[in-house]
Amino acid sequence: xxxxxxxxxxxxxxxxxxxxxxxxxxxxxxxxxxxxxxxxxxxxxxxxxxxxxxxxxxxxxxxxxxxxxxxxxxxxxxxxxxxxxxxxxxxxxxxxxxxxxxxxxxxxxxxxxxxxxxxxxxxxxxxxxxxxxxxxxxxxxxxxxxxxxxxxxxxxxxxxxxxxxxxxxxxxxxxxxxxxxxxxxxxxxxxxxxxxxxxxxxxxxxxxxxxxxxxxxxxxxxxxxxxxxxxxxxxxxxxxxxxxxxxxxxxxxxxxxxxxxxxxxxxxxxxxxxxxxxxxxxxxxxxxxxxxxxxxxxxxxxxxxxxxxxxxxxxxxxxxxxxxxxxxxxxxxxxxxxxxxxxxxxxxxxxxxxxxxxxxxxxxxxxxxxxxxxxxx
Ligand SMILES: Nc1ncnc2c1ncn2[C@@H]1O[C@H](COP(=O)(O)OP(=O)(O)OP(=O)(O)O)[C@@H](O)[C@H]1O
Ligand SMILES: [Mg+2]
Numbered sequence: 487x488x489x490x491x492x493x494x495x496x497x498x499x500x501x502x503x504x505x506x507x508x509x510x511x512x513x514x515x516x517x518x519x520x521x522x523x524x525x526x527x528x529x530x531x532x533x534x535x536x537x538x539x540x541x542x543x544x545x546x547x548x549x550x551x552x553x554x555x556x557x558x559x560x561x562x563x564x565x566x567x568x569x570x571x572x573x574x575x576x577x578x579x580x581x582x583x584x585x586x587x588x589x590x591x592x593x594x595x596x597x598x599x600x601x602x603x604x605x606x607x608x609x610x611x612x613x614x615x616x617x618x619x620x621x622x623x624x625x626x627x628x629x630x631x632x633x634x635x636x637x638x639x640x641x642x643x644x645x646x647x648x649x650x651x652x653x654x655x656x657x658x659x660x661x662x663x664x665x666x667x668x669x670x671x672x673x674x675x676x677x678x679x680x681x682x683x684x685x686x687x688x689x690x691x692x693x694x695x696x697x698x699x700x701x702x703x704x705x706x707x708x709x710x711x712x713x714x715x716x717x718x719x720x721x722x723x724x725x726x727x728x729x730x731x732x733x734x735x736x737x738x739x740x741x742x743x744x745x746x747x748x749x750x751x752x753x754x755x756x757x758x759x760x761x762x763x764x765x766x767x768x769x770x771x772x773x774x775x776x777x778x779x780x781x782x783x784x785x786x787x788x789x790x791x792x793x794x795x796x797x798x799x800x801x802x803x804x805x806x807x808x809x810x811x812x813x814x815x816x817x818x819x820x821x822x823x824x825x826x827x828x829x830x831x832x833x834x835x836x837x838x839x840x841x842x843x844x845x846x847x848x849x850x851x852x853x854x855x856x857x858x859x860x861x862x863x
Pocket of ligand 2: 539540541542688708710711812850
C-alpha cells in the first residue's frame with residue numbers, strides 16, 4: 487500500500503545530456519520560478535514545454551514566457567441544458583464555451599458555475615476525487631473539451647508536456663482505486679494533440695515548485711478539490727507518495743447536507759474567504775470549520791499511518807520542511823490548524839517549518855512546468 491511510485495517513474499529520461507548541460511537546463515527551469523505570474527484567459531499555442539495540472543476542480547496550464555510564467559486556468563466542470571436553436575445563438579453571442587451531444591448543450595469550464603447557480607443546482611464534473619469517473623459516456627469527451635480550451639496543438643511536434651497525476655489513493659490504509667485508466671486517457675489525448683506527455687506526481691510537482699532552496703528535500707502536500715496528495719521527496723526523488731480521496735468537495739458536500747444549500751453555493755461562500763481561526767458567525771461558517779477539522783485530521787492520521795507502515799521510512803537526521811498547496815489550503819488560519827494537528831502525531835523524523843505555497847492554485851502547474859523544461863532537450 488502507498489508504496490511509493492518508484493523513483494523515476496514520473497520523470498522522463500534526459501538521454502545524452504552532460505552533467506553541466508543538465509545543470510544549465512535545471513537552472514533555467516528553476517530560474518522561471520523567480521519571475522512573476524501572468525494570468526491569461528485564452529488558450530495558448532505552446533511554443534515551449536508545458537506544465538499541466540489536471541485537477542478535480544481546476545485545470546491549470548503553465549508556460550515559460552522568459553521572465554514570467556503565463557498561467558491559464560479553467561474550471562473542470564460542466565452543466566447540461568436542453569438543446570435549442572435560440573439558446574445556441576445566445577450562447578455563441580456571449581462567447582460561452584459549450585459542445586453538443588445527445589441533444590444537449592454541455593456548458594463547460596468557468597461558465598458552468600454561473601449556470602448552476604442560476605438553476606440553484608450543482609455543476610457536474612468529469613472527474614471525482616482526483617480521477618476520471620467514466621460514469622457518463624460523455625465524460626472523456628468533456629474533459630478533452632475542457633483541456634482544449636487551454637491547451638492547443640504545440641508549435642513544435644513532440645513538445646514536452648508534464649501533466650499531474652495523483653498518488654495511489656488509500657483509505658484506512660488500503661488502496662481504493664487504480665490510476666491507470668485516468669492517466670492513460672489524459673496521456674493519449676495530449677499525445678493526439680502532438681505533445682510528448684509525461685506524468686508527474688501532483689505532490690512531487692509541489693516540491694519541484696517550492697523546495698528548490700531545500701534541495702527538493704521535504705514533504706509536499708496538495709490539498710485540492712477531490713484529494714489530498716502527499717509526497718516525501720529526497721533530492722527530487724519521490725520516496726513515499728500517496729493520496730486520500732477527500733478535499734474541498736468533501737467539505738462543500740458535507741456542509742451542503744448539514745445546512746441544506748447546494749454544494750456549489752457552499753463552494754462560493756468558502757472561496758469568498760473564510761477564517762478558520764475566528765469564531766463562526768452562522769451555521770454555514772460553523773459547519774465549514776467542523777468539516778475542515780475533519781479533513782485535516784483525516785489527512786494527518788493518514789500520514790502517520792502510511793509513514794509508520796512504509797518500508798521506506800527516511801532515515802534522516804535533519805528536520806523535513808513541509809509545503810502545502812492547493813485551493814483548499816487557502817483559508818486564513820489553515821496553516822495554524824494543520825500545524826497544531828501535525829505536531830501532535832508521532833513521525834520517525836522531525837518536522838522543520840510548515841508553510842503555504844506562494845500561489846496555491848498554480849503550484850502544481852508550475853512544478854510540472856519546471857519538470858517539463860528540465861526534460862526538454
Ligand atoms: N480562497 C479559497 N478558500 C478556500 N477554498 C478555496 C479557495 N479557492 C479555491 N478553493 C477550493 O480549493 C479547491 C480546488 O483546489 P485545486 O484547484 O487545488 O484543486 P484541484 O487541483 O482541481 O483538485 P485535486 O488536486 O483534488 O484533483 C476547491 O474545493 C475550491 O473550492
Ligand atoms: Mg490538484
